[in-house]
Amino acid sequence: MKALDVTRIKADFPMLERRVHDKRLVYLDSAATSQKPLAVLDAMDDYYRQRNANVHRGVYTVAEEATAAFENARTHVARFVHANDTAEIVFVRNATEAINLVAHTWARTNLRAGDAVVLSHLEHHANIVPWQMLAAELGIELRWIPLTDDFRLDLSDLPRLLDGAKLLAVSAMSNVLGTINDVRPLADAAHAVGALLLVDACQSVPHLACDVQAWDADFVAFSAHKMLGPTGIGALWARRALLESMPPFLGGGEMIRDVRLDGFTTNDVPWKFEAGTPAIAEAVGWGAAVEYLHAIGMDAIRNHERGLAGYTLALLEERFGDRLTIYGTHNLDARGATFSFLFDGIHAHDISQVVDEEAVCVRAGHHCAKPLMRVLGVPATTRASFYLYNDEADADALADALARAEKFFAF
Numbered sequence: 529m530k531a532l533d534v535t536r537i538k539a540d541f542p543m544l545e546r547r548v549h550d551k552r553l554v555y556l557d558s559a560a561t562s563q564k565p566l567a568v569l570d571a572m573d574d575y576y577r578q579r580n581a582n583v584h585r586g587v588y589t590v591a592e593e594a595t596a597a598f599e600n601a602r603t604h605v606a607r608f609v610h611a612n613d614t615a616e617i618v619f620v621r622n623a624t625e626a627i628n629l630v631a632h633t634w635a636r637t638n639l640r641a642g643d644a645v646v647l648s649h650l651e652h653h654a655n656i657v658p659w660q661m662l663a664a665e666l667g668i669e670l671r672w673i674p675l676t677d678d679f680r681l682d683l684s685d686l687p688r689l690l691d692g693a694k695l696l697a698v699s700a701m702s703n704v705l706g707t708i709n710d711v712r713p714l715a716d717a718a719h720a721v722g723a724l725l726l727v728d729a730c731q732s733v734p735h736l737a738c739d740v741q742a743w744d745a746d747f748v749a750f751s752a753h754k755m756l757g758p759t760g761i762g763a764l765w766a767r768r769a770l771l772e773s774m775p776p777f778l779g780g781g782e783m784i785r786d787v788r789l790d791g792f793t794t795n796d797v798p799w800k801f802e803a804g805t806p807a808i809a810e811a812v813g814w815g816a817a818v819e820y821l822h823a824i825g826m827d828a829i830r831n832h833e834r835g836l837a838g839y840t841l842a843l844l845e846e847r848f849g850d851r852l853t854i855y856g857t858h859n860l861d862a863r864g865a866t867f868s869f870l871f872d873g874i875h876a877h878d879i880s881q882v883v884d885e886e887a888v889c890v891r892a893g894h895h896c897a898k899p900l901m902r903v904l905g906v907p908a909t910t911r912a913s914f915y916l917y918n919d920e921a922d923a924d925a926l927a928d929a930l931a932r933a934e935k936f937f938a939f
């Protein structure tokens with residue numbers, strides 16, 4: 529497979545030309561949000577300068593162009609995740625809203641007190657709190673898949689956990705540990721007991737080729753901003769028949785076919801779930817992001833990040849040995865290039881502040897996964913997360929900055 533030309537890729541991202549503290553910006557926080565290439569910025573700029581109008585309303589030329597650009601973006605996103613039908617992509621604000629949509633519509637209709645929803649210990653709050661809210665409201669039971677010592681899902685007790693469950697909701701890739709979960713066996717196990725599978729694909733769609741049909745998932749949630757697109761838009765994928773069986777989410781314009789004083793009828797999917805004026809420019813930008821990723825190739829991106837993960841793990845081990853604990857598997861087939869770590873005796877936040885002086889952007893905190901932090905027995909970690917525009921020089925810069933931080937706190 530052809531190696532990525534990262535120098536050329538970096539040149540597509542204006543933010544990566546920025547200097548901070550008079551040093552080259554080393555952006556290692558893509559798990560929080562990715563940088564945006566010129567192709568995305570230009571597409572959004574062009575939309576606002578040339579095609580700005582509301583969608584699905586006007587019949588004048590510019591309004592029709594706006595609608596076409598918006599719906600064209602949906603088609604690009606649908607193809608990117610191998611949806612069978614463009615109508616299976618519901619535009620929402622982000623992955624969080626996608627999961628909440630499922631909790632509010634499908635789950636409220638189909639779950640009763642005593643029904644079980646199975647989650648895992650590595651979930652982001654976005655895939656925990658909506659279910660806890662529903663548990664408080666409906667009296668459903670939440671069950672948890674634990675982790676192995678190698679920071680992977682411990683599936684040894686899965687049949688018991690799934691017994692009588694209505695939904696299995698798990699992340700395809702952990703935003704903290706970098707763990708990649710094998711989705712298809714989870715779908716098979718859920719379906720074997722008549723449960724549905726929701727995949728939080730917020731971290732996996734940006735980094736791994738995604739085929740929702742090969743996964744045989746029922747719901748897939750993801751956000752544009754982690755995959756080179758703008759903030760403010762994401763998607764829920766589900767099969768058309770399942771979406772059609774669900775009641776609407778928010779009420780208002782767009783989502784109706786007819787409204788009378790005594791009631792309303794709903795629009796077709798996906799618009800049934802898209803009340804109000806949507807994020808039009810953001811959809812256009814997301815479409816451009818998906819084209820950009822597609823042109824580079826998701827297999828090439830995965831290959832690049834796999835290599836980068838191996839390089840970074842070896843580098844951190846060589847430079848810091850046992851003084852640095854990495855919370856994540858070393859099996860490169862089961863992880864992405866996201867690293868959570870802690871230095872012995874130094875707080876995660878202190879590390880991230882000192883490496884910032886070297887213009888290295890890493891995140892410190894609980895990464896919206898507090899239950900996982902409790903499982904790990906730590907209040908916080910420092911996290912470095914790589915993407916297609918990062919290279920070995922960025923990993924070296926991280927290691928140099930960490931060495932400086934370690935020295936700073938040595939006493």
Ligand SMILES: Cc1ncc(COP(=O)(O)O)c(C=O)c1O
Nearest residue numbers: 622623624652654703728730751
């Ligand atoms: C695994 C995972 N799920 C869900 C989310 C929520 O994404 P958003 O904030 O875009 O809704 C994130 C964001 O960090 C994430 O990493």
